[in-house]
Structure formats: C-alpha cells, structure tokens
Amino acid sequence: MGKMTIPLLAHSVHAYIYTHTRTHAHTKLSTEHRGKFNPVAFRDAMLDSFSFGGTYTGFVDGAMRGALLNLIPLKKDVAMLPWVAKGVDSADVQKVLDDVSEAVVSAALKGENLDSAKKEAVSKAKAVKDSKEYSAYAEKAAEALYKYATSTGSEDDQHPSIAQIAILVAAYADKEGLDGAISNLTHLFTTNEFSLAVGQFVKEVCSDVIVKGLDVKAAVQARTESAPAEKSLRENIQKALSEDKSESAHLAFQQKLGLPCGLHQGIPGAVHALVSSTSYVEVVRSVIKASGDSAGRLTFAAPLAAAVHGVPSDFGKKYNKYEEVKAWAKAIVQ
Incomplete structure (x- = not known):
C-alpha cells in the first residue's frame, strides 16, 4: 500500500464518482465482484444504464455509443x-x-x-x-x-477510455490483476492505439500517486517518457509542468490545448490544473472554469487531487450520494 492510507484511497475513488456521477451505477458494480473488476457484470450494468430503455437519460458520447x-x-x-x-x-x-x-x-x-x-x-x-x-x-x-x-469499442480517442483507471488502481492496490482489468476496460471503449497508450501512462501516474504516495509533479515527470509523442501529447505534458501556474494561466493553457474531449487536449490540461493548485477544491474548480469537457479531464485530475489533498467533507457533502459512495469506496480498498 506504500505511504497511502485507506481513507486517502477511498477519497481517490469517490472523488471520481463525485465529478462524473452518470457512471456511478456501473462503476460501482465493476469492483463489487469480490472487490475486483468483472467484465461480464460491468457490461451488464452498462447496458442497464445506457442502452435503449436504460436508467440513464442524457447525453451519450461517441465512445459509449460505439461500445x-x-x-x-x-x-x-x-x-x-x-x-x-x-x-x-x-x-x-x-x-x-x-x-x-x-x-x-x-x-x-x-x-x-x-x-x-x-x-x-x-x-x-x-x-x-x-x-x-x-x-x-x-x-x-x-x-x-x-x-x-471481451467486446471492444470503436476507434475513439476521448476520455471514456481512461475514465475508470483511477478507480481500478485504488481497488487493486493490494490485489493482483490490475493490468488485465485495465486492458479489458479500456478496450471496451476504444481500439485506438493512441488511446490505449495514454491509458498505460494514466495507470502508471495513478499508481505512483494513489498507491505509492508520490507527489503528482514528480510522478508525471517520471512517467512522461511513457506518454505517446503523437498529437504533441508528451510535449504538452512537459509544458504543463513548466508553464505559469496561476488560475488565469490555466484557463489560457487549456484554451490553447483545446476544449473538446480528446485525450491529447485533456491529459495535459489535467496535469496543469494539478500542479497549479494546492487543494482538491481548487483543482476541480479550475478545471470546471476552463470549460469544455471538464468532466472528462476530472476523471484523471480529481482522483489524484483527492489522493494528495483529501476531499473536504463540507465540499463532498454537496453531492447527494456522498455517504453512500464514501462507504463503498472504503469497502473496496479494504
């Protein structure tokens, strides 16, 4: 478990749920099968939520539609x-x-x-x-x-392919099988080689921060070379580590990268928000203020911010499933 404590691991998990509530049901199910990811149960829950007549009503993005x-x-x-x-x-x-x-x-x-x-x-x-x-x-x-x-998705290069990686890293902190779970889940949403490579980078950074307790900047610096060079991703991650760290600078940095859902736009932006902020709340608000696919960027940024800074209870309680998710998060990492 490294330097991380169970409460911080729990925060890292429920932070993701807090910022991306529409996937609450099937993400929860994905780790409830003996505390591990079950690809059959996950797909069942995904269909129950997002397929025709499912419980979810709202926007369904291209990655989900393809899957x-x-x-x-x-x-x-x-x-x-x-x-x-x-x-x-x-x-x-x-x-x-x-x-x-x-x-x-x-x-x-x-x-x-x-x-x-x-x-x-x-x-x-x-x-x-x-x-x-x-x-x-x-x-x-x-x-x-x-x-x-083992069903797979489409040639998609957006955030859904990496959205649950932080949760799996926390859930598997002291268990075997993380790589297989992440591979199955990322392939469900994409067959795009760039996206799969980004998923590996995200897994490494999340493992370093959530499980080993490393500083975000140090973890990203150590893993930058494993990020794909394609679409200037690696270059922009390096820029995110060295650019001006003010809130106004984050807005400008994200707008320069672009606001849509692409991983090459979201991952460097998330990194910049993380290294520019000193609290979980600040990270979340900075990403939201930058607009665009803030929910997608926060699937990477929020769990890491929570692992480092924790989530203030008064902030977390603004989410109406806070106690339920906190209890679940503690259960899956124990």
Missing part, C-alpha cells in the same frame, strides 16, 4: 443461453452458466484466448455432470460469454 453498438448484439446471444441448454437438466442450467461465466471472466482478464476459456468451462461442466451434452453446452456458453466479456 454499445458492438455489445448489444452479443448480449442477445448471452440472454438466450438458458433457453438453449439442450440435454442439460433444468436444475443444473444456472450452475453450469455460473461456472462457465467464472471461467470466461478468468480467461478474459488474463488475456487468454477462447480455446482456453472453453477448456476450463468444459472442465467445470464435467464436474457437474460428465456427459457430452453438458460439455457441448459449456462450449456454446463459453463462446457467447467470451465474445461478450
């Missing part, structure tokens, strides 16, 4: 599995599906291929009943669930 368009047809095949269990006793269907899902989740997070998932699924099905019908059903279920659990 949903790829995911919805795959969910249909998964939903049909209980009804195509030929030769499997009805009392055993759910048990087999649960076992297959566990095998698929394990394979997906380890980066193993479909054949590996099928092999483990069949082994689990045989433990329920050693028959050709059970094995065949396990293979069929594994294929549908594996495609679902």
Whole structure:
C-alpha cells in the first residue's frame, strides 16, 4: 500500500464518482465482484444504464455509443443461453452458466484466448455432470460469454477510455490483476492505439500517486517518457509542468490545448490544473472554469487531487450520494 492510507484511497475513488456521477451505477458494480473488476457484470450494468430503455437519460458520447453498438448484439446471444441448454437438466442450467461465466471472466482478464476459456468451462461442466451434452453446452456458453466479456469499442480517442483507471488502481492496490482489468476496460471503449497508450501512462501516474504516495509533479515527470509523442501529447505534458501556474494561466493553457474531449487536449490540461493548485477544491474548480469537457479531464485530475489533498467533507457533502459512495469506496480498498 506504500505511504497511502485507506481513507486517502477511498477519497481517490469517490472523488471520481463525485465529478462524473452518470457512471456511478456501473462503476460501482465493476469492483463489487469480490472487490475486483468483472467484465461480464460491468457490461451488464452498462447496458442497464445506457442502452435503449436504460436508467440513464442524457447525453451519450461517441465512445459509449460505439461500445454499445458492438455489445448489444452479443448480449442477445448471452440472454438466450438458458433457453438453449439442450440435454442439460433444468436444475443444473444456472450452475453450469455460473461456472462457465467464472471461467470466461478468468480467461478474459488474463488475456487468454477462447480455446482456453472453453477448456476450463468444459472442465467445470464435467464436474457437474460428465456427459457430452453438458460439455457441448459449456462450449456454446463459453463462446457467447467470451465474445461478450471481451467486446471492444470503436476507434475513439476521448476520455471514456481512461475514465475508470483511477478507480481500478485504488481497488487493486493490494490485489493482483490490475493490468488485465485495465486492458479489458479500456478496450471496451476504444481500439485506438493512441488511446490505449495514454491509458498505460494514466495507470502508471495513478499508481505512483494513489498507491505509492508520490507527489503528482514528480510522478508525471517520471512517467512522461511513457506518454505517446503523437498529437504533441508528451510535449504538452512537459509544458504543463513548466508553464505559469496561476488560475488565469490555466484557463489560457487549456484554451490553447483545446476544449473538446480528446485525450491529447485533456491529459495535459489535467496535469496543469494539478500542479497549479494546492487543494482538491481548487483543482476541480479550475478545471470546471476552463470549460469544455471538464468532466472528462476530472476523471484523471480529481482522483489524484483527492489522493494528495483529501476531499473536504463540507465540499463532498454537496453531492447527494456522498455517504453512500464514501462507504463503498472504503469497502473496496479494504
């Protein structure tokens, strides 16, 4: 756990929720499966929230739309599995599906291929009943669930691909499997190589600050070379560390980078806000005042600011889910 304490880790998690409330439900679910990311449960929750007839009403960005368009047809095949269990006793269907899902989740997070998932699924099905019908059903279920659990997004280079990385870093602070969880989640929202490389940079900085307790500027300086040079990202991160640090300078810096949702615009801007501010509240307000995709930039900036400075309770309580999220955050890092 390094120098970080559980309360600060909790702050780093709920700070993200505070600034990006529309993803509260499925982000919460993503770490509730034994305190770890579950790619099947996450996708289910995402569809429940953001798909047609979902609980969320509001703007859905391009990254989310791309992920949903790829995911919805795959969910249909998964939903049909209980009804195509030929030769499997009805009392055993759910048990087999649960076992297959566990095998698929394990394979997906380890980066193993479909054949590996099928092999483990069949082994689990045989433990329920050693028959050709059970094995065949396990293979069929594994294929549908594996495609679902490893679904990918579009060629998107915006903030959603890195939005949950800080949460996963905090949740996995003393657990194995962080890289697999981040890889699965980032690929869900993008197949863009630039975005995936940015995700690696974000993971490294978040790990240094949230888990190891490093200063933000020191962490960014140490990891800048791992940031892609494409789209002047690395150059602009370096500028963010050395530019004037006043609030007015932050506004000018962000406007020069651009205000839309691109990672090449948001990450350097978030870095500048972090190194220009002395409190969590100051970071959040500076980013918001700069306008544009402030929520996207804060998915990176707010958790780091919270890890370093903490979140004043009077400020946090302005969010109507503050106590609920704080309790959840403490639970997943313990």
